[in-house]
Amino acid sequence: MSHLALKLGSYLRTTSHYARKIGTGLDHPFIRFLLVGMLNTLIGMGMMLLLSNGLHWPYSFATFTGNMIGAIFSFLxxxxxxxxxGISARKGIPRFAMVIILSYSVSFSLSWLLSGLLGEWPFVQSFISKDNLAILLGTGIYTTVNFWGQKNFVFNKMKHK
Structure with missing residues (x-):
């Protein structure tokens, strides 16, 4: 067997191995949750920009509508x-809304409290403002609480393959 064939075979085995690893990652609900979150953010923000800049809607209507469209995509x-x-929309949508509201409330409260405490440390102050720290902490807290609530309260009747 030629040297080129050996290299090609090794390359194909390596890429196949990584492709399987990536595919396996999609089997985990948290990875899929993050992907859906990114997509729903793009859809919602895209709608906000289209409505605001393209159709000249007022900011409040454009952002409300964009967020609602993003939330609908997120639920689906x-x-x-x-x-x-297999949960019905009738049961799932009210639960979904409650989890979103709870996630925002917990996230806002805890991130503000933690950023106030951590933001007093000189080491932290040299790298980030309290507001930006609250935003970063809040994003992590929101994602964690939201995932837990969606998994355990909204979509707890899972369909298995």
Missing amino acids: LNRSFTFRS
């Missing part, structure tokens, strides 16, 4: 793709 994709749940 999390139900079918992330958690593979």
Whole structure:
């Protein structure tokens, strides 16, 4: 066997190995949840920009509508793709809304409190403002609480393959 064939075979085995690893990652609900979150953010923000800049809607209407469209996509994709749940929209949507409200409340409260405490440390002050620290902490807290609530309260009746 030639040297080139050996290299090609090794390359194909390596890429196949990594492709399987990436595919396996999509089997984990948290990875799918993050992907849905990114997509729903792009859709919601895209709608806000289109409505605001393209159709000249007022800021409040454009952002409300964009957020609602993003939330609808989030519910539908999390139900079918992330958690593979058979829950009806009638049962799921009110639960989904409650989890979102709870996630925002917990995130806002804890991130503000933690950023106030951590933001007093000189080491932290030299790298980041309290407001930016609150935003970063809040994003992590929101994502964690939201995932837990969606998984355990909204879409807890999972469809198995």
